Amino acid sequence: MVEYETHSHDVLVVGAGGAGLRAAIEAAASGARVGLVCKSLLGKAHTVMAEGGIAAALANVDERDNWSVHFADTMRGGQYMNNWRMAELHAKEAPDRVRELEAWGAVFDRTPDGRILQRNFGGHKYPRLAHVGDRTGLEMIRTLQDYAIHLGIDVHMECTVIALLKDGERVAGAMAYDRERGRFRVFDAKAVVIATGGIGRAFHITSNSWEYSGDGQSLAYRAGAALQDMEFVQFHPTGMVWPPSVRGILVTEGVRGEGGILVNREGRRFMFDDIPENYRSQTADNEEEGWRYVQGDKNARRPPELLTRDHVARCIMREVREGRGSPHGGVFLDISWIKSKMSDSSGHIRKKLPSMYHQFKQLADIDITSEPMEVGPTTHYVMGGIRVDGDTQMSTVPGLFAAGEAAAGLHGANRLGGNSLSDLVVFGKRAGEHAARFAAEQSSSSLPADAIDRTAREALEPFDRASKGASTEGPYQVQHTLQETMQELVGIVRREDEMVRALDCLASLRNRTARIAVTGNREYNPGWHTALDLSNLLTVAEAVTRSAIERRESRGGHFRADYPEKDTGYAGFNILVSRDTDGSMRISREPVPAMRDDLRQIIEENK
């Protein structure tokens, strides 16, 4: 009935950012026939936006660093909600993954003795982020892309997956449409890796592009997989706030790593005012010590600007709320002050933070070498996602794997800067390896013709509605309302009554989505694409809201004004989201597995 092209692969990787590319490389290297689906052109994924660096205990700059310190930092930053097995593997394997990038052509900044240079970042005890100025993500994605194109991987560019297909319990492929012509494609695959990134588009102020509509989380959920930790959304403390059209664009934490300070309108460096108990012993208590730290003094402790992102974001919100913000409702982030400390500060800033210099100059008329920036929190990352096995990255659905931001576990309640790029390559590799192994063990499967038919029909409904001329509305307005709702009611500061209201709004948005009509035809039609993405956005928005209601405490990225303290009663479980047989969303609590003794000891030693 419906027309489509069929493509057959052993492993289908959905998403071509760092995690997807690394998974595809690994699967192809093991001999699997690999298909790689990208929502945009190859090399444009959100990974290019990562600025600061990739965290790995190479110990090139401070020889005291090793995997166990990195492990302990990651667990502390995640408030011990992390999947500890993933945190262990990540800390152990990240250095090899970084060296591998170098062997594939990446050119990191160098130490004086010619090794990979590492910089300071929030929550990392030692300088740990390998970097290339402030465009590390671009370096990483280009390296992986240029390596992957010689491995015989079938790349499907500008192609969006709209459903996973199953054969009985296991995954058997996926269905997609191509942007250019709007035709359907069916992928027959023995294993599928989801590496579609995050959900940032569910919020109004975000550093994420249009692509981050929670596709992977929603596809997996509809295919029966469990999601986990969806209440933990990271609001990055420093997004641009002015002018309005650039609101939300990321300002790298690297600015603070290089010595940038946060100041309120009274000229107070307010980050010294509130240093959490579990970081007090590691944090400088005066400006002079903080400066020595960013200059590389190994005996100094880090300045409070480099506390974890959740904490810094809340301190900024407090300043703004209490009337001490900057003219456009943020605070000041200043790197230019270092001119009092070094002779060529302007050249230094431009060398270390070239794209920040460029970004502010061009978009805001601000010269960051001589003036402060105005910054405020922006939706940046979701710690939660598809629940996976720590070793293999397989979800609760056989044959369905997930890696990178789309997967949950590594970061717990809050992600440390720099741990995302390393997450992508460590677990991208693992997902690719295990997906290929799983695929090799499967006999071929049959694709469900009825599901293919239904998916196609539903996808085309917005066009039919337009021709029938019933009461309809456009996709952009509905998307906008959804983003405003989540920003207002389920944002940085949450309350039960507001979130319950958000659920009502989401229900009515779902009804409105069922009435959306789009104009034009199927070829490269962004209105249609927006309409199709909406159902994913609604699913993840509901998952975030329901999980956030369930966690009646404040922890990491999840802050409840009605329960502002951490509650140890909530430390023992992760919140899971799954689809009930009647199609409704079910929330459950899953105890955090007891940690291995040797790992527990590492945490004690690093307290």
Add this chain to the structure above:
Amino acid sequence: MGTSAGDSMDVVESGRRAAERSDASAGSETRSATFRIWRGTATDGRFEAYTTGVSEGMVVLDAIHQIQAESAGDLAVRWNCKAGKCGSCSAEVNGRPRLMCMTRLNELDLSEPVTVEPMKAFPLVRDLVTDVSWNFEAKKRIAKFSPRAPDAADGTWRMQQSDVDRVQEFRKCIECFLCQDVCHVLRDHGKHDSFVGPRFLTYVAALEMHPLDTVNRTGELKEAHGIGYCNITKCCTKVCPESIAITDNAIIPLKERVVDEHYDPLTALVRLFRRKPQ
């Protein structure tokens, strides 16, 4: 342990001044502007005019999005980062190849309609979107990076910063293909079969100057990649949003390498000129 140093008040003062200046330059009163946007395909298309409100700090891409939401739901445009980092939103604004997300409306004359049209060097898909797949194929034909064996005691390599500065300059490329769009060899002469264009000459330069790489690409540069077609007009360098010195730092040194091994009259001439004492 809060601090309130005199220094920090300077920060506030200069921050306030910057904010005011930014308000002024952004133009706080709301106006409107007209955009002439290419709609349709190469064979069946025309410019259509859309008028939309202009608010503070807007870039061309914002205007396009606003028009999409208000009156042209199916207006095709490619974008991702909206911060000049992904190289997706290339188009020609008032005839100049630009990133739409980095072109502020206050640099344009809004008393006249602003023309926005797709890149010319590639086949048109629809509206502002072109088929750039040729670029991905061209890259595949370039001999891949092949490092020498690790030679440091720890099984890796040592490279000095000064030895990688130049390569890092080339690796800033965001693959926006604006340089390809403006190069007359591709745009006017359609030599896509025999010339890889400035983006990929820069890519070859990054590989050739990589301290670890072992391959010699001068043969393929001359034959398959057609470096001889470039007559150093420097149009590519002028449009590069990453300010990469494509001609001076990448193409000319490559031409010199080629000329050392394979004679190329134009480069020989350039070289003679460059070597003249000032």
